[in-house]
Amino acid sequence: MNKHVSILLTVAVAAIFLTALSSNAVSYTLKIHGNANMDESINDEDLTYLDKLIKGEVEKTEFSDANNDDVVDENDIEQIKKIIAGDEEFLVVQDDAGRTVRVDEPIDSFVYHGHNIFVYETLRAIGVSNKIVGVNSDYVTPGLSRYSETYFPELLSVENLGGLQAINYEVINNIKPDLIITDYLEYYDPIKTPDFPTIALDVNITNPKEATMRYGYIFGEVSKAEEYVSWMNDQEKKISEKVESIPESKRVSVYVCVGLPDVSTSKYSTPSKKHHYCQEVRNAGGIPINDEIDIKGISVDVDAEWIVSRNPQVILLSTNQMVGYDAHDSKEVAEYINAFLQKPELATVDAVKNKRVYMISHAFLKCGGASGLLCSLYYAKWLYPDLFADMDAQAIHQEYVSKFQHLDIDVNKCIMAYPLTA
Structure with a gap:
């Protein structure tokens, strides 16, 4: 057929x-x-x-x-x-x-055009990563944001489809995949690959279970999808039950900084309140300080005075630099955080005074890890270390990588979130 x-x-x-x-x-x-x-x-x-x-x-x-x-x-x-x-x-x-x-x-081959790793992690979790035959350049070009020889070794040999907004449709038509998957239809034109079905199905912080199950049916892996969803439900329940016990008056205020600010300048950025960056903070029981930032884009620039006036108790630095599955030395991260803590314009901020400044992998935890679930867990450990003392973020992260991403990676040897809380 x-x-x-x-x-x-x-x-x-x-x-x-x-x-x-x-x-x-x-x-x-x-x-x-x-x-x-x-x-x-x-x-x-x-x-x-x-x-x-x-x-x-x-x-x-x-x-x-x-x-x-x-x-x-x-x-x-x-x-x-x-x-x-x-x-x-x-x-x-x-x-x-x-x-x-x-x-x-059945589907024996697919290509993936996507801007984050939520979708591909889901496909790998349900056991169909061996069917991928093409992916956009972010995943297969050294130095780009989703490239990782450690975390995505199987993608190193698949076809490069071109950039997210510069797809090479001729390559896709030559590959002849059974299915084309995109999480961002605005940048993909199905009319240019008319002989193959294209489905726009993102996996994100709002829909991970339903999207996982849709993929489970599409690829004939319903039982694996159910197992993955069950694991997510169990972890989310453990986190949410603890968060629900925190009175509103005791919740920690948080500033999420998108990217790493130059330690020699006073330029910063903050995400829109609707972005998943902030939802991950809320899921961890925190209160983002940017509730008035309501924009269509990801983030806006703010100055130090804006941060000082809101006096966050914790600052979270989200970055693709220095942290990730291919990062194994914490020295550079520690040096950067120490320099950040010395910034004079932030000296009066509680997060700085109390040295509650942390760094997390943007590409692989904020935009990955069971749709931000692991990110929220690391956040929760930083915000409420006593309350979450019995949840081992590293162990849960390891289970995710080993059981659902099917990788032989020792998470403890990777710098994904720093510094860790016991």
């Missing part, structure tokens, strides 16, 4: 209360046709719902037309049965752009 794509605009349907569709409360809706009852998976409950729908006993839902032929009938029941058994010939998926994408199964 030739690989092909059928992309249709999805039509909004009337709002439906999830509790009316399923006896169990759901935290997300799996955006795959066949999920008739609009819960987190495709199973026998969807067959039951579809049977009732055909009899006219319940309302049609957005994903009840399993084969996407505009008719709900016995053929949809057969498609759902195939999806449950894992032997469907195709899958119809809604992507982040609201498009309906048909993907022929």
